[in-house]
Amino acid sequence: MSGSWRSFGDEPLPVPLAAALSAFSEQGYHGTSIRRIAEKAHLSVPGLYHHYPSKQALLEGLVMTVMQELLDHSGQALEEAGPSAQRRFDHVVECLLRFHMHRRRQAFIASTEIRSMKPEVRDAYIALRDQQQRMLDRIVEQGVAEGVFATAYPQDASRAVTTMCVAVATWFRPDGDLGPDQVVQRYLSLARATVGAESG
Amino acid sequence: MSGSWRSFGDEPLPVPLAAALSAFSEQGYHGTSIRRIAEKAHLSVPGLYHHYPSKQALLEGLVMTVMQELLDHSGQALEEAGPSAQRRFDHVVECLLRFHMHRRRQAFIASTEIRSMKPEVRDAYIALRDQQQRMLDRIVEQGVAEGVFATAYPQDASRAVTTMCVAVATWFRPDGDLGPDQVVQRYLSLARATVGAESG
Structure with missing residues (x-):
């Protein structure tokens, strides 16, 4: 499915993770009780614990799910780009942009919590984030x-x-005021200028 | 004192604000008790309340102090730059960079909390932040x-x-690995490229 990496559908999170996302967005991780998450998920506290044994497990599930989604889409974007550094750069930057427009709250929680x-959760999360960063680093190095x-x-420049x-x-x-396609157009222009692309 | 806007001394925060900064950095605003801040400040809870009547007043004091410091330094940087858009841009960007290297924790709290x-606190904080952003916006518009x-x-590009x-x-x-002066040199180069400066 060509270009499917551009689509981020309606949040496909499991109910407990969607409830945790909502609660963490409102009150932060430390300010959120497991009871509040259970209420939002329409589950009993034991019912919630059956799926996720702790608040930490909910945070872990949330950030790992969302980072894995970004990496999957970026990998597809890269594959479809072919060998040109400029095209690889444009695809991965566009993927990052669309992800951060469509997964705003998840991205905020991941970076602020x-x-x-x-x-061990932090290490696993940072490893995925570094993987995403290195993908772009290698493209910029290739282009240079x-x-x-x-x-x-x-x-x-890559960072x-x-x-x-x-x-x-x-x-x-x-x-x-700005739709996703306009944001992509403007930020691709800025990103190209930042790396000193010919088309920047 | 030419160039004094480049210096951010050791944190000159009042003791209660320094204690709040430390506690919020560790546990977030919602995860921090007033008792914990009082302990860190070596004050009784009533003693702390004498200076700041609530946890919210501490957050307000912290973010307004730090934004005002950034605006003061940026204003000096701008004044010393003279009329050239390129020089005004360089000065304000350098000021932003030095501030964010020397006031890391304050900047993190302000943006994540x-x-x-x-x-009313949020409105006042955002008004100061917008003022800082508009300073750079006008410079970039002037340069264009x-x-x-x-x-x-x-x-x-300014954002x-x-x-x-x-x-x-x-x-x-x-x-x-990178000292403040090296960071300034690299990021000035990137920032100039982003706005399409001749020297970028």
Whole structure:
């Protein structure tokens, strides 16, 4: 299915994770009780524990699900791009942008609750996040090696591009002035300029 | 004192605000008790309330102090830059970068606890943040009008530049591989590229 990496459907989260997402978004991880999550999930507390044995397990399920979704879509985007560094860059940046417009709350929780994760959960989450970052790092390095990107600082540029895509989650609104396609167009232009692309 | 806007001294926070910063950094606003802040401040709870009547007042004091400090330094940086759009841009970006390297925890609390602020506190905080953003917006617009910046999206570029500077707070470490001056050099190069500066 060509281009299916561009689609992020209605949140396909299991009910307990959707309830945890809602509660964490409102009150933060530390401010949320397991009872509150159970209420939102329309489950008893024991019923919730049957699926997820702790609040930490809910946070883990949430951030790992969402990072895995981003990686899956990015991998498809990369595969469809072919060998051109410019095209690979454009596809992965567009994927990051669409993800952060469609998974705003999940992305916010993942990035703001790192301090609330147990060390092994944090390590697993950061490993996936690093994998995503390295995908873009290698593309920028490829582009610099091939002379299509002019930046003197490929790794910093790659991180800066990720950062500007991630931040879209903080202000994008589905009913706002800019639609997703316009955001993609503008931010692709900015991202190309940041790495010193010929088309930037 | 030329260049004094580049210096952010050791945190000059009042003791209760320093204690609140430490506690919020560890457990988040909702996860922090007033008792914990009092302990960290070596004050009794009534002693703490004498200075700040609520946990919300501590959050307000913290974020307003830190935003005002950023605005004061940025204003000085701008004043020293003179009329050139390129120089004004460089000064304000450098100020943003140095602030986010030296005030990492404050910046993190301010950006992650927006949801924990009472409406009037949130409005006051966002007004200061918007003021900082508009300062850079106007510079980028000036540069585009004068033909020294080539971006087709001045406002988006200005926001993207702020974002990449803000994100430095998430990874910069005083004992890391890159010193503050190197970070400034690299990110000034990236920021100029993002707005399509001639020197980018």
